Amino acid sequence: MDPPSSPFHLPTSLEPCRIDALPPAAYYIADFISEEEEEAILHKVETAPKARWRQLTHRRLQTWPSDLVKDTLLDSRPLPDWLETPIVSRILSLPVADGEPNMFADSPHGRPNHVLVNEYPPNTGIMPHKDGSAYYPVVCTVSLGSSLCLNLYKSKEDGALDPEPVWRILQEPRSLLITTADLYSEYLHGIEPISADVDISEQTIANWSLLRSSVFRDGLNQRQTRTSLTYRDVLKVSKLGNKLGSRFGRS
């Protein structure tokens, strides 16, 4: 059993972690992994083979077990142990509500089979987007290293993006954020490329009451490098998976 000082008095269900200010549905658990686990995962991310990294203009990322090709996962090998334990087992241990199954009970593979590792130094973000049709519509994001705000946007009547976010979710290091349903399909999400999140307060942060820390001096969150692990179930997995995966030299 976890010792009393451990953060792993995980809730018995996601229900108390629901972000009430948002449409269905999002959940936030501030202490999802320990500082030791955070450090160990960051070490694995940093020491992954160089070829694992894909450099975009501002951001770099890793995909595990591999990239998608035409929305299909070609490499059906399991996730490496450092991405699997303890995160996947904890996600699967959490019922949506008492007596109900977990978030992935109805997904094609019953669990996340794909992880994107994104690294955001200060002044780095990700454009507002939707995650599309490749995935079962449940997204589990574990944040490491630093806090930042994820913005939620909606499209205007004419389909254009309303550049003003409708909500902001503050993601602390070691937290888990789960988004699903309308938040997956109807709204866009993005991260502003700024050095500090400003105007942080009970009035402006949707998950304020679920945060570990309410100390943001002058309403400011000075960013450091934040790394995120995005867990999803890719709907289509190629039957040729292992063969192709190894031909592409993924290890």
Ligand SMILES: O=C(O)CCC(=O)C(=O)O
């Ligand atoms: O890093 C994040 O929290 C967001 C990543 C994201 O939106 C994505 O991978 O689709």
Ligand SMILES: [Fe+2]
């Ligand atoms: Fe996304």
